[in-house]
Amino acid sequence: MADTTTASATASLLADASQHLTEAFKHTQLSPDAITSLQQPKANLAVSIPVRMDDGSLQVFSGYRVHYDNTRGPYKGGVRFHPQVSLDEVQSLAMWMTFKCAVMDLPFGGGKGGITVDPKALSKLELERLSRGYIDAIASFIGIDLDIMAPDVYTNAMVMGWMMDQYSQIKQRQVLGVVTGKPLSLGGSVGRDTATATGAFHVIQTVLPKLGRDPQSTTVAVQGFGNAGSELAALLCRAGYKVVAVSDSKGGIYAAQGLDILSVREYKRSTRKMQAIYCDGSICNMGQARKITNEELLQLDVDVLIPAALENQITAQNVQHIRAKILFEVANGPISFTASQTLVARGVKIFPDILVNAGGVTVSYFEWVQNRTGWYWTIDEVNERLRNRMEKETEHIWEIAQTQGISHRTAAYVHALRRLGTAIDAKGNQDYYRS
Numbered sequence: 001m002a003d004t005t006t007a008s009a010t011a012s013l014l015a016d017a018s019q020h021l022t023e024a025f026k027h028t029q030l031s032p033d034a035i036t037s038l039q040q041p042k043a044n045l046a047v048s049i050p051v052r053m054d055d056g057s058l059q060v061f062s063g064y065r066v067h068y069d070n071t072r073g074p075y076k077g078g079v080r081f082h083p084q085v086s087l088d089e090v091q092s093l094a095m096w097m098t099f100k101c102a103v104m105d106l107p108f109g110g111g112k113g114g115i116t117v118d119p120k121a122l123s124k125l126e127l128e129r130l131s132r133g134y135i136d137a138i139a140s141f142i143g144i145d146l147d148i149m150a151p152d153v154y155t156n157a158m159v160m161g162w163m164m165d166q167y168s169q170i171k172q173r174q175v176l177g178v179v180t181g182k183p184l185s186l187g188g189s190v191g192r193d194t195a196t197a198t199g200a201f202h203v204i205q206t207v208l209p210k211l212g213r214d215p216q217s218t219t220v221a222v223q224g225f226g227n228a229g230s231e232l233a234a235l236l237c238r239a240g241y242k243v244v245a246v247s248d249s250k251g252g253i254y255a256a257q258g259l260d261i262l263s264v265r266e267y268k269r270s271t272r273k274m275q276a277i278y279c280d281g282s283i284c285n286m287g288q289a290r291k292i293t294n295e296e297l298l299q300l301d302v303d304v305l306i307p308a309a310l311e312n313q314i315t316a317q318n319v320q321h322i323r324a325k326i327l328f329e330v331a332n333g334p335i336s337f338t339a340s341q342t343l344v345a346r347g348v349k350i351f352p353d354i355l356v357n358a359g360g361v362t363v364s365y366f367e368w369v370q371n372r373t374g375w376y377w378t379i380d381e382v383n384e385r386l387r388n389r390m391e392k393e394t395e396h397i398w399e400i401a402q403t404q405g406i407s408h409r410t411a412a413y414v415h416a417l418r419r420l421g422t423a424i425d426a427k428g429n430q431d432y433y434r435s
């Protein structure tokens, strides 16, 4: 199988991602028509967003919103601000959302959005105008029962608040449930900010004992030190794991005896300038541990490797250098299809994105439910429900992998496809058999 990906290019991400689906399909009873229809999005919206910059000039940004599949409920998925956002990338992310929501048994389909922009180069006011302009452009494509947005890379609760407010202005009424991951003061849910990491932590805590590992004797490297990566590194550190390496976009740090993640987080936070929404500085300048590159981090001889940044970090180009025996995909799509097959053939255990990072969308679902009912939950209620769901679906996937003798990724897709297949059948397959 040709690996069409590289560490930097994402030109054929959807084609690459679809190969996991084709692989899983061999282990299900789903009709070939259903699988064919699940291999591309239902609709793609590409928009131009004109933004008045602080210096008076006009810049036009490209934005996307993809509706992948809504068999099980409204489209659901985050919005990414990044210079490399492309339609292909957003389609892949929307595909993963479809299977992630099915893995977690959430009443949602999959969608995703993005804007091609270097958000760190914009002022806060420019970012607000861009966020509001994006909603103006896609307003007819989203809605509380149609397509619900959330944070992803380089977007956060503040951006979600602007987006919800803009949509509400267009509709001339408060529509809290069109966006999740909002500030608490604007209908956000407690626990959403830490949900992706907390969900991943529950997956890790469920499977590592089955693999004979305990925290104290387990070394971990985490790539990406944002919402997902930094919070997970802190949770792991607190639970007694030895987190020996972490990184951000500019590089990382390594300490064989383990890093004090709370001080790394403090350092990272201290690099946020007044009025800025991003931390400007890199943890690699912290000075208390050996500086390493992102490529070196991926190749460390650790027990557990956690890519928690962007897609296509492990590909045919570097897979032969990967030494970790257990990988948890907190990022979406960090390992290409071929690299994934190579690692599995070598006996490496990979726990896939559509399970591991599903805590975020699970608490987004809780937020949506709270917005719709107007009944807000406590942090204990949110955390307990999140833990129950993460443990339950992890056990299901473990069981499928064991009984069918397939990888955990294929098992996760099989699990999701069974739920999607049941919904497709219940609808009478009209979408899939119409000629």
Ligand SMILES: NC(=O)C1=CN([C@@H]2O[C@H](COP(=O)(O)OP(=O)(O)OC[C@H]3O[C@@H](n4cnc5c(N)ncnc54)[C@H](OP(=O)(O)O)[C@@H]3O)[C@@H](O)[C@H]2O)C=CC1
Pocket: 151, 152, 153, 154, 155, 196, 223, 224, 225, 226, 227, 228, 229, 247, 248, 249, 250, 279, 281, 282, 294, 308, 309, 310, 311, 330, 331, 332, 357, 358, 360, 361
């Ligand atoms: N937020 C969420 O709820 C969810 C996120 N995810 C996935 O988790 C991953 C991370 O998202 P999230 O933590 O929210 O994003 P954030 O924007 O909060 O953080 C991104 C982090 O990744 C780092 N980074 C960016 N580019 C690179 C690179 N090339 N190499 C190494 N590190 C890099 C950033 O560095 P710097 O600090 O220098 O900018 C930053 O530390 C993404 O794949 C996302 O889709 C999945 C499910 C839910």
Ligand SMILES: O=C(O)CCC(=O)C(=O)O
Pocket: 076, 077, 078, 079, 097, 100, 148, 149, 150, 151, 152, 180, 181, 332, 357, 358, 360, 361, 362, 364
């Ligand atoms: O919270 C959500 O709705 C989706 C988060 C997201 O974009 C993801 O899980 O990749």
